[in-house]
Amino acid sequence: MSDAAASKPGFWTSLANPTRFMGLSASMLPWLWAIAGVLTIGGLAWAWNAPQDYQQGVTVRIMYIHVPAAWLAMFAYAVMAASALGTLIWRHPLADVSIRAAAPIGAAFTLICLITGSLWGRPMWGTWWVWDARLTSVFVLMLMYLGIIALQRAMDDPAKAARPVAILVLVGSVNIPIIKFSVDIWNTLHQPASVIRFDGPTIHPTMLWPLLVTAIGFMGLFAAMHMLAMRNEIRRRRAAALRRAGARGPSAAPATAVLEG
Amino acid sequence: MIALILRDVKLGVRAGGGALIGILFYLAVVTVAPFAMGPDLNLLARIGPAILWTGALLASLLGLERLFQIDHEDGALDLLVIARHETPLALTVFAKCVAHWLVTGLPLVLVTPLLGLLLNMDATAIGATALTLLVGTPAITFIGAAGAAVAVSLPRGGLLVSVIILPFTIPVLIFGVMATLGAVETFAPFLQPFTFLAALTLFFAVLGPFAAALALKGLQD
Numbered sequence: 001m002s003d004a005a006a007s008k009p010g011f012w013t014s015l016a017n018p019t020r021f022m023g024l025s026a027s028m029l030p031w032l033w034a035i036a037g038v039l040t041i042g043g044l045a046w047a048w049n050a051p052q053d054y055q056q057g058v059t060v061r062i063m064y065i066h067v068p069a070a071w072l073a074m075f076a077y078a079v080m081a082a083s084a085l086g087t088l089i090w091r092h093p094l095a096d097v098s099i100r101a102a103a104p105i106g107a108a109f110t111l112i113c114l115i116t117g118s119l120w121g122r123p124m125w126g127t128w129w130v131w132d133a134r135l136t137s138v139f140v141l142m143l144m145y146l147g148i149i150a151l152q153r154a155m156d157d158p159a160k161a162a163r164p165v166a167i168l169v170l171v172g173s174v175n176i177p178i179i180k181f182s183v184d185i186w187n188t189l190h191q192p193a194s195v196i197r198f199d200g201p202t203i204h205p206t207m208l209w210p211l212l213v214t215a216i217g218f219m220g221l222f223a224a225m226h227m228l229a230m231r232n233e234i235r236r237r238r239a240a241a242l243r244r245a246g247a248r249g250p251s252a253a254p255a256t257a258v259l260e261g
Numbered sequence: 262m263i264a265l266i267l268r269d270v271k272l273g274v275r276a277g278g279g280a281l282i283g284i285l286f287y288l289a290v291v292t293v294a295p296f297a298m299g300p301d302l303n304l305l306a307r308i309g310p311a312i313l314w315t316g317a318l319l320a321s322l323l324g325l326e327r328l329f330q331i332d333h334e335d336g337a338l339d340l341l342v343i344a345r346h347e348t349p350l351a352l353t354v355f356a357k358c359v360a361h362w363l364v365t366g367l368p369l370v371l372v373t374p375l376l377g378l379l380l381n382m383d384a385t386a387i388g389a390t391a392l393t394l395l396v397g398t399p400a401i402t403f404i405g406a407a408g409a410a411v412a413v414s415l416p417r418g419g420l421l422v423s424v425i426i427l428p429f430t431i432p433v434l435i436f437g438v439m440a441t442l443g444a445v446e447t448f449a450p451f452l453q454p455f456t457f458l459a460a461l462t463l464f465f466a467v468l469g470p471f472a473a474a475l476a477l478k479g480l481q482d
């Protein structure tokens with residue numbers, strides 16, 4: 001490593017110092033919550049005033065929660081996959097914290113997506129659940145989130161769990177493109193993509209804009225919750241380290257406990 | 262590498278009878294199915310391939326834990342990891358997977374015709390199921406190696422391996438049953454799902470050993 005690179009670390013490298021991350025996240029968090037709250041509530045209120053579908057009636061409004069939740073379920077996994085790369089390649093200490101914080105949130109969004117989808121499917125398709133390609137692949141995503149959480153819980157030492165979990169996350173990321181394109185490859189009951197496609201969205205602007213605003217609001221919600229969970233995880237690790245130091249004897253424990261960064 | 266395969270096959274056959282347990286489990290799952298669904302022979306003949314595939318999948322998952330566990334306990338695994346500068350670790354894992362499949366996967370394929378007869382399946386269906394199992398079960402072993410390597414240092418990793426590997430094996434199951442259906446029924450295609458199944462096996466044969474090697478390397482430090 002050259003002197004120039006050593007003297008001027010990049011943005012991501014400087015975040016490896018947990019204290020700096022805690023300071024930055026503490027100042028960013030209120031803004032994130034505000035953006036997320038305004039956009040989510042505003043988007044949902046706008047969606048409630050958007051025109052009803054001529055066939056589906058009022059049930060089309062389930063879409064404004066279902067579709068952003070589905071995007072976020074995949075986005076959370078993408079964040080985890082990027083963090084897994086960070087763990088394996090650069091051994092970034094916060095990357096593992098990020099995976100650990102993102103997994104339950106991603107699982108929650110996947111669950112919201114599955115539940116709202118099945119509530120929407122009941123009046124539209126006449127059934128709560130079908131074993132169609134999209135539904136099955138999202139269900140598999142849910143199982144994968146749960147498997148990752150189970151693996152994290154199975155190991156006591158988070159430093160030891162970091163690499164196996166990162167490998168599992170990366171292997172599982174094979175599933176994400178399958179989910180994304182499942183509706184285009186297998187033409188089944190779930191409708192094909194209508195917002196993100198090459199020839200532009202096929203959904204009417206009066207419905208598209210509230211949907212996009214809600215989606216960005218959900219994205220902010222994810223970012224805020226993710227950051228909060230990361231801060232909690234860092235505090236949890238500090239507390240565990242202090243407890244270990246305390247168990248070694250009073251002389252080993254630091255004189256002042258530093259839980260806040 | 263050949264020596265490693267031979268050693269693992271010998272150990273698998275002799276020590277503890279791991280292969281036999283897999284077959285017995287397969288037999289148990291398949292015999293439980295008629296009790297659960299009633300002894301209607303026509304129904305059994307129709308869903309027979311699905312029962313055989315589910316049984317083989319569960320039996321393969323059951324045995325995965327043994328892939329690295331014994332070597333980890335007696336320290337041989339550490340030697341294999343240390344020797345990675347002579348033989349790449351992914352290649353070692355690949356050899357171990359091949360040996361593991363020869364001991365646990367191949368017997369499942371071999372007893373499939375017998376169980377097919379019990380389920381009143383005709384010759385084409387039995388042949389197709391055995392063929393798709395022959396092509397598909399290596400995929401389960403290869404991807405399972407990644408899970409087994411991740412969980413090898415855990416005290417009770419056996420069930421966890423099955424849980425985290427199960428999502429990855431679902432595509433294998435889908436294409437395997439689809440190809441079997443295609444061989445039996447005239448309206449469904451056979452070659453397309455079958456080549457997908459073969460592609461999955463080849464893909465996992467690369468991905469699984471690499472991921473497992475990465476996990477085993479992480480075990481050392």
